């Protein structure tokens with residue numbers, strides 16, 4: 001499906017027939033439409049075409065050549081993907097099966113074959129393990145592929161940053177809904193570094209509302225956390241119990257229902273890549 005959409009879209013050698021290129025802009029990755037889309041011959045670059053139905057009424061519809069790529073680029077840019085990951089456009093970007101350990105392979109297969117390919121029928125996932133094992137990379141790859149390839153509305157949010165936004169909203173007297181509504185509305189939300197920092201009872205309550213609203217709307221949530229590793233889980237009980245200590249019982253048990261819990265183990269893959 002994606003291939004045929006790409007063939008239909010304007011595309012040129014400059015953009016490798018994608019219709020866009022991805023750069024960084026400040027803290028975020030930004031997809032920029034290629035000239036071949038901006039100057040699309042089919043719609044004159046407006047992205048829309050006017051059609052008349054059999055009664056002679058004019059109707060505006062999306063351009064068959066560039067409409068899809070325009071929408072997907074908008075969705076990618078709305079997802080707030082960190083600049084560091086601007087080159088990651090697919091779940092398995094930069095990951096070669098030969099250099100992966102079993103835990104990463106298992107997580108990758110779930111993200112790609114189960115979650116993305118069967119979207120939206122599968123549970124989200126929570127990636128657990130020490131830092132540097134590729135958790136955020138995998139989560140970003142998933143939403144990059146869903147936005148750019150499938151037109152799904154996604155959002156990336158760093159947990160610690162979310163807490164500071166909530167604190168700021170509280171001190172300025174702005175409604176917390178201003179912060180959480182866009183996160184409720186995203187079809188797929190990534191919460192990165194879940195449990196980082198100290199969170200107050202009030203903040204956890206708001207987070208609980210966010211997670212519950214997403215749960216009730218059957219929207220998928222992905223998360224990463226450094227606080228649960230296989231070693232700690234062996235020592236201290238199961239993953240949900242350890243999460244409880246960071247984010248409270250309600251959020252932890254809700255996530256357990258909404259997410260496949262996947263451990264990543266092994267050595268820092270970035271360090272390994274540098275050595276190789």
Ligand SMILES: [Zn+2]
Pocket residue numbers: 010011012013014015016017018019020034035036037
């Ligand atoms: Zn182009």
Ligand SMILES: [Zn+2]
Pocket residue numbers: 040041042043044045046047048063064065066067
């Ligand atoms: Zn067009």
